[in-house]
């Protein structure tokens with residue numbers, strides 16, 4: 071089972087060898103009541119300690135594949151199921167310092183059955199989570 | 204998985220046919236960090252809307268068998284495992300009215316590794332739960 | 337005694353619990369403990385390999401139905417008309433999606449499929465492909481004996497061109513496999529709490545329907561013949577068994593008077609704190625059963641008085 | 646570089662999460678995500694058929710160890726001396742219980758078993774059967790190559806007759822299969838929050854140890870040779886990576902100076918709100934790793950300065 075908040079504690083980690091970090095990984099629980107084909111996911115904005123990583127700069131890992139924001143729009147078959155987490159891969163040379171960080175996400179979801187003015191709909195979350203090393 | 208509070212919503216129900224209720228059933232999650240042989244369980248006191256049902260008057264259902272408080276003390280093999288609920292069977296002619304009730308429990312557990320003055324140790328819980336019919 | 341309601345639970349009620357504190361069997365257990373006989377699912381939420389169904393999962397589905405004494409009621413599906421930025425589904429593609437969900441629903445033993453089409457305006461007017469898509473699968477629905485029931489959902493009231501168009505469709509095609517699903521949210525007559533990031537400005541404007549669109553329950557009479565299934569939408573019932581938003585004391589007598597004997601399938605849509613939905617759904621069942629009992633006692637009383645007159 | 650700590654997690658940390666929001670595989674995942682190599686369990690909590698182990702469960706256990714790259718460290722067991730009202734276990738019965746848990750631990754691949762005997766007083770003096778019970782299973786422990794390690798746990802400090810008795814036992818029997826488990830709660834130097842129903846009177850009296858018994862970390866030197874395993878007990882670490890109760894900035898250098906290279910197995914024992922433990926255990930690992938790194942850098946620095954002297 072996943073943690074209840076969209077932001078997951080476990081899996082928050084630096085990417086790359088210890089002295090050559092290239093970025094970090096953040097796991098986000100699918101925050102909608104039904105699964106969504108990836109073309110309905112308009113990306114995830116991430117803010118760490120006030121430093122912004124826009125949705126268009128991040129990459130998204132689902133079902134063993136990594137997508138750019140543009141590639142999400144083209145993926146109408148692969149889905150982000152309920153009860154699963156997506157890995158958001160964020161470029162940041164040097165990675166994040168070990169320790170506790172204040173992390174915010176904004177998950178942008180396009181619901182075709184919402185009035186056009188509400189597409190995409192953002193889902194926010196914000197909490198302290200920890201990079202171990 | 205069980206509800207997090209010791210008192211469980213689901214399973215709270217009257218016993219007996221609709222016009223001849225004999226009492227009610229309440230499910231309680233094992234509230235300790237390890238499983239306990241039943242001889243270490245000194246019963247469960249139940250209070251519904253201020254009306255008291257003492258541990259010695261209730262019966263306890265575990266692993267398909269029903270125990271009186273005295274019989275619990277004799278049962279050194281059967282256990283109340285972590286992650287399971289015990290059914291407390293409470294006599295009350297007429298049963299409980301359908302609707303929401305304020306229910307309290309006091310689970311009395313004897314921990315041999317606690318100083319003698321703390322045996323048994325009570326675990327309390329209190330919340331509103333609902334009899335459907 | 338008049339025809340009784342059937343009681344069910346939609347697993348939508350357990351949103352956010354599902355996959356964090358509850359698995360499929362837990363959900364069956366909680367639904368069954370309400371005394372329900374029916375279970376409703378969302379295809380693209382509760383089928384783990386959606387759109388596929390793995391054989392082992394299918395076996396488990398039927399084993400759970402048997403163990404918990406539940407029958408499949410309604411299967412919710414989506415037709416994602418706005419499928420990519422700048423590309424809409426064609427009617428043929430919409431029909432293909434709907435056919436897939438009809439086949440899935442049939443394999444799982446459901447008798448109803450609720451398709452949710454994308455919309456084109458604030459009135460929730462469905463994308464114009466809806467009619468062509470549905471018409472293409474009417475034969476399949478007949479073959480599988482499944483009724484397709486789009487949802488009448490707030491802010492769309494009963495007296496509305498969207499509903500008229502559905503009824504025109506039934507009359508034009510003569511189909512017996514298309515109808516309406518009424519979501520009781522249309523009867524909401526007191527405001528909902530604000531949602532995450534909702535502002536007073538939003539509530540005054542596009543979100544004003546969250547104050548309740550207050551459809552008069554009497555209007556149920558105008559559509560009841562087309563309505564084989566009802567989702568009992570609600571948001572909060574307190575410790576006094578008092579619903580803060582939906583006037584069940586009007587809805588239940590209206591449905592009883594009309595002789596409704598289909599399902600009331602609980603759709604809890606309130607606070608998503610873990611485990612809260614379990615207790616809320618139980619309160620709704622206690623409340624509706626109480627109102628149904630009271631209506632029957634009053635009707636029995638009236639009947640006896642009539643006999644003595 | 647000096648010998649490094651081994652990092653582990655005791656599933657005790659996830660008490661109340663286990664069975665409500667977390668199953669065994671979830672627990673393995675969260676432990677593994679801390680960068681740990683070791684996992685500690687409580688026999689009578691995490692073995693679903695305890696005292697039995699079903700063959701399918703055993704297969705799953707080894708599959709999970711493999712999948713998550715974890716090794717079994719310590720297996721916690723209980724000897725319920727006060728087994729019935731008015732009846733205590735005999736030494737023979739205690740030995741039988743301990744033998745059962747040694748066999749279980751061995752089947753699961755553990756190298757340590759922590760027996761928790763009932764106590765007879767406020768000082769946590771173990772029931773006198775402890776010695777006879779342990780002596781009866783020393784041969785079995787040797788055969789299985791498992792070390793039995795009773796826990797030195799607050800309010801029992803290091804300099805105490807209980808500890809003396811354990812060390813006397815080792816010296817008398819000459820066994821290499823008995824030792825001490827240090828629980829870092831003995832170093833706690835600031836008070837814990839009050840527990841459910843604890844009153845100020847209780848805290849002044851029998852519960853005063855919850856303010857911390859403040860064993861000086863230097864005393865570790867007196868028992869380190871008998872201590873193959875440490876439970877890293879803690880209660881709350883805040884967003885500044887500051888532990889509110891346990892002085893890790895003293896404990897870590899003390900252990901490094903003594904060349905300790907065994908496990909630090911996280912035992913979170915704080916607020917039991919769901920999912921909180923996952924984050925707390927991660928913070929503890931970040932904190933201890935940071936202090937270990939700092940100690941090594943300082944030691945490296947001192948070493949280089951020494952070379953230049």
Ligand SMILES: [Mn+2]
Nearest residue numbers: 519567569603
């Ligand atoms: Mn609905």
Ligand SMILES: [Mn+2]
Nearest residue numbers: 828876878912
């Ligand atoms: Mn410990």
